[in-house]
Amino acid sequence: MNDAFDIRGESHIEVHKFRAGAIIIATLFALVIQASFPVQFARAALLDFPLLVTIYFGLSRRNPSTGLLLGMFIGLLQDSLSGPTVPLGLYGIAKTIIGYLASSIGARLDTEHPAARFALTATFFVAHQGLIVLTRRILLAQPEPWFNMHLFVAALVNALVAVFAFLLLDRLRKN
C-alpha cells in the first residue's frame, strides 16, 4: 500500500515542528510574493501563495486549532491587502475552513508524498474558491459562477507549484 495514502491511527502520524519564526516568515513572504510577483509576471496572478502556505502548515502541524487560527490570520491579512472592494473576511472565512480541513486531514493521512500533496492542494484550491463564491453569493449577494475552465487550470497549476514549494518549506522543519 502506498504510504502516502495510508490511513493510520493519529498516534502514528508524525507532527512536524518548525524553526522559530518559520511560520510567520513563510506567511509574510507568501503575502509579499502574492502582491508583488504579478507586477513582473502577469500570469503569476493565477497562483495563491497564501493558500499554499495555509495548506502546507495545516497538513504538517496536524492540529485543527492551529490550522484554523493560521488560516484565519493569513486570510485576514490577504483581505486587508486586497483593497477596499474585498470585504475583510472573504478570504478569512475561506482560509479558516481550509486551514481546519487541512490540519484535520493531515492528522489522519500521511501527506508527505508529492502525489498526495498534488491531489490535496488541487482539491483544497477548488474548495477554497467554492467557499469564496458561496460567501459572495450568500453574504454579499454578488452573483459569481461556480465553475469555469480558469478555476480548473488554476487548481492544477497551484497544485503543481505546491509540490515544489512544499519541498522548500520542508527545509524549515526542525526534525
Next chain:
Amino acid sequence: MQVLMLAVQIKRDSEGRLIRVWTVGAVSPFERAGSSSFGWIRAAWRHYFALQNTTKENEQVRRENDALKLQISQLQGKAAEADRLAALLNFRQSHRDVPMIGARVIGTGAGTASLMIQLDRGERDGIRKNMGVITPDGVVGKVVESYPNASQVLLLTDKESGVGAMLADSRIQSPVGGQGEPLLVMKYVPNDDEVNPGERVITSGMDRIFPRDLPVGTVAEVKPGNPFKQIRVKPAANLERLEEVLVLLSLRPLEMKNEERPANAQPSAPSAPGSPPVARR
C-alpha cells in the same frame, strides 16, 4: 665526385632526374609517415592537452558572455524604462493644465477577488480617494484607498470599476466597465446605434474623474443584445503590465487643454458609471 656530377649536369644540361626520382620515392613514404605522425601529435596536443586551457578559456568566455548578456538585458530594461518615463514626461508636459503626479506600481491585490494595483505614492504626495489614474496610452482606473506612503488603484477591468466614455467617431456616450476579464464592456448602447469593431472609445468627462478625450480602448466585438448592444472593448492601456502611471491630482471636474467638444455629442447613458441608463434622444 660531386664536382664531377656538377660538371656533367652543366655539360649535358641534365637535372639528374633519375636520382631525384629514386630519392624522392625512397624518402617520401617516411616523410608522409613523419608528417602524419607529427600531424597526429600536433592534433592530439591541440585537441587534448591544449584543451585544458581551451576549457578554461571557454569557461571564461562563457562567463564573459553571460555577464554581457545580463548587462545588455539590464541596459535594455533601463532603455525601456527611460522610454516609458519619457512618454510620461511628454504626456505631462502636453497637459500642463491638468495637475498630475507620476507613481510607480509596487504591487497588486493579494488575491484574485479584485483587480487592483498598489502605488508607491500616497496621501503625503497629495493622492486622495477617487482620483483618476492614467498612462499616456489610456485610462487605468481610480484610487480606491490612499495611505500615507502608498495608494491602491482599482483597475478598469475590475467588476466594480467604470468610467464615463463615448465612441470617438459617433460621439455616443455610455459608461464602460470591467467584468473581471481582460476586456471591458460598454453598457447601455441601444441596438439602433451603429457601432463597428475597431472604433476608438474615449473618456466623456461625465464621470467627473477623468478629463474628456483620453483613450479608453477600442471596440473589439459588437453583438446585438436585449435591450442594449453587447460591446466588448479592449483597454488602451496595458493593464496587465503596468510599471509607471500618472495620478490626476484633482477631485474637481477636469478639462483637457486641447479639447473641443463637438456639436454632435450624443449622450446615450448616465453621467456616472453604475447609474441607471437614461433614454437617449
